[in-house]
Amino acid sequence: MSATISARLDPSAAGSEVVAGSDAATTGKSEGASDRGEGGRVWRSRVIRLVSVIAVVVAWQLLTANHIRVWVRFDTLPTVTQIVRAFGHQLGTGTYWLDLGQSMIRILSGFVLAALAGVASGVALGRSRLFADVFGPLTELARPIPAIAIVPVAILLFPTDEAGIVFITFLAAYFPIMVSTRHAVRALPVIWEDSVRTLGGSRWDVLWRVVLPGSLPGVFGGLSVGIGVAWICVVSAEMISGRLGVGYRTWQAYTIVDYPGVFVGIITIGVLGFATSAAVELLGRRATAWLPRAGAETR
Known part of the structure; x- marks a missing residue:
């Protein structure tokens, strides 16, 4: 009306x-x-x-x-049907699930420790000149050494194989996380910190309101790389000194000429690696949802 x-x-x-x-x-x-x-x-x-x-x-x-x-000898490899039959048999055994659980415990223990230490030390390296002078040269000397090359040292250093494998996993994931976090912190625009300082913010305000939120994309980039490298090293460590785990069982299948069993282990490692990497990336997208997205349609 x-x-x-x-x-x-x-x-x-x-x-x-x-x-x-x-x-x-x-x-x-x-x-x-x-x-x-x-x-x-x-x-x-x-x-x-x-x-x-x-x-x-x-x-x-x-x-x-x-x-x-x-050129490649496909006639020596098992067929897909043979692998599927072996996979079905493995799924029905308790040993398969025990190995899977043992590998997951090792990877998560080492990765969580590496995430905490890598983020903390990466922020410290990016923010503190004194910490960078003391700790930076040590990290740069140790970083090029492959984690799997430390297996003999881990066997001598730790009283049990389990602790040694977790240490190798930690070491493998630590350096990608630390380096990515350090670069992300150093790449933050100085004007962001100056703005907080101008408004009367303290160093802790700068850390919590600028450094940590601003470096999150770099942090999760390092976490994504770290989880992949950690899987490579935990499987290698299990093959060398493990008693249980997917890597140990895969190598054991090779020694008894059970080639379908080898591919069951390979596929299992691939699926576990894909699942853990996807979980890290999903967590990263949730944590950085406030950021503008460029080229989201390509994902």
């Missing part, structure tokens, strides 16, 4: 309402079309990824089942 009266008193107002309504309708349609287009791209990307995996599996089956030798 009031809108009708206003239109009679002021025709231009009625026209503006019509234009505003049409603009809103147009905007709603464009946003709906954009959402549908984004959803289509996401599903297309998922289908392509699934097809690529299926194509590799089919190619593997064809090459191994037909005993193809084209």
